[in-house]
Amino acid sequence: MSCWITIQDYALRSIGIGERLLPREDYTLCQQFTLIGSGMIWNIYFGALALIAGFFFATALAVGKNSQSRWLRKPAEWFIFVFRGSPLFIQFFFAYFLFLSLKQAVPFFSPFTSAWLGALVVLFFNTAAYSGEIFYGALLSIPKGDTEAADAYGMSGWSRFKRVVFPTMMRLAWPAYTNEAIFLFHATTLVFFSGFPVLRQRGDALYYASYFADKTFNPFVPYPILAMYFIILTLIIVGLFGLINKRLNRHLPQEARAKMRFRPNIIR
C-alpha cells in the first residue's frame, strides 16, 4: 500500500472520516506520520477555540480583579485562584465526573460528558484564569502618565478603557500571553488521558503516539514524530503572535519596540 493511499485513509481518521479500523500490524512510518498528524486536528481544535473564547473572559476577569467593588473583585480572585492553584489534570477528572452526575439530573448536560464540549469548557476556564492573571499584572503596570493623559482629555468609562487602558494592557501582556498560548496547546494533549472517553479511537496526537508506542514497544519513532508536529505548531503560534505584537507596537520607534522573547518556562 503506497503512502498516498494511507494518507487518504487516515488523514481525517481522528474526526471519523476514512478507514474505520486502525492499522494492526506492520506499522509503517507513513501510517505513524499520518495518524499522529490526524490527531493534531483535535489539539488545534481545543487550543484555538479555548484561546479565542478565553481571551474575552480573561479580559473580563482582569478588569474584575482590578475593580473597586468587592462583589466583582472577590469572585474574579477566587476563580483565578482555583484554576491556577490546582492541576489541570485533576480539573479534567473532576469536571468529567461532575458532568456525569449532572447528566443524570438534567439531560441538557449529556453532550458535556464527551470530550469535544466538556474538555473544551475546562480548557476555556483554565486558560481564562491563567491569561486573566497575566492581563491583571499588565493592568497594574500601565504607566500612570497614560491614564492621567486620558483623564486630562476628559475620557472616562468605556472610551478610556477602549482607547487607553486596553491597548496598553495588551502591549504589556503580549509576550507572556504568547507563552500562555503555547502552553495551552501543549495542555490539550492531556484531554484524552483524563477520564474523557475516546469515542471509536478518535483521539488526539498523543493518543495515537502512545497507541503506536504501546503496539510496537518502540517509543523512539512515534514520540519524535509527535515532537516534530508540536515544534512546528509552536513555531506557527510564535509567528502569528509576533505579527500581532508588531501591529500592537506599530506606533513606537523601531528601536524601542519590545522584542518578543520566546521563553516558555511555565507549564501546569
Place this chain on the structure above:
Amino acid sequence: MFSYCTDPDTLEGLTWLSCYLTTGKHMGMYVSVVVVLVLLAITAPVALMFGFAGATAARSRIAPLRWLGKGYTAIVRGVPDIAFFLFFVIALDQAFEWLRHQVKCPDWDQPVRQGNDFVVCAEAKLPLSTSAQWVHETYGFFLAVLTFAIVFGAFASNVLFGAMRAVPRAQLETAEAYGMTRRQTFWRVLVPQMWVYALPGLSNLWMVLIKATPLLFLLGVEDIVYWARELGGTKNARFTEYPHGDWRMYYFGALLVFYLAFTKVSEVVLDKVMKRLTHGQATAGGEAQRRANA
C-alpha cells in the same frame, strides 16, 4: 479501625463515614499521598542538580558540551511535557535493560528488536521476573522519579542559566582582577550570588512541580488519582461492606481542595523565603525593603 466498626450495616451518619474513611483501601489512598510527597522531596533536589549541570554545561567553553546543555533545555521546552513523561518511562526502561543485556549476555546472537518486540535475555530483565512485588513497584517509582527529574531538570536549567547571566558583570570582573581562575570565579563568586536571581523562577517551578504530580498516574504508579478512581467508582464499592453510588466527583473534588491548599501553603512559605533572601541585596526588591523600614 474503630471498635464500633464491626457491623457497618447498623451505622449511620458521621460514625458510618468515620468507619468508611478508615478502611484498608482508604489507608492505601493515604499512603499514596505520602508517595506524592516523597516524590516531591526526591525530585526537587535531583532536578535542581540536573538543572545545575545543564546550566553549567550551557556556559561551557567546550563547544560540544555547550551544545548538549543548550539542546537539553531547548528540546524539553518545545514539546508537551506529558509526551516526555510517556516517552522517558519506556525509553529509560529499555535503555537500562539493553545496557544490562550487553554486560550480562555477551554471547546473545539475536537482535534486541524483533518486529514489535523488545527482547533481552532473562538475566537482564529489570526487575528480574523472580523478584518480589515491592521490587517491581519500587522500580516503577524509581523510573517515575528519574523521568520527573529529567523533565524538570531542563526547566530548572533554563532558570539557573538565566540567573547566572543576571549576576552583575562587575562582580565577575572584580574576581578576575583579583587573579582568580575561571573555576574559582564560578564557585566563589557566581554560584553564591545567583540564588537570589534564581528564586522567583525556582519557586514558580516548584508550583508547577506540585501541579505535575498527578501525572504519576500516567506513569503507572498507584497514586492518588488511581485511588480516587478506584474508591469513588461503584464497581468495587458494591462488594465491600460500605456500598455507595458514584462518588468519583467528590473524591476528585477532595483532591482539588488538597492541591489548592498545598499550593497556597507553598506560596506563603516561598514569599517568606524571598523576603529573607532579598534582605540587604542590591536589587530593586532589597531597596524597596530598605525604604519601607527607613
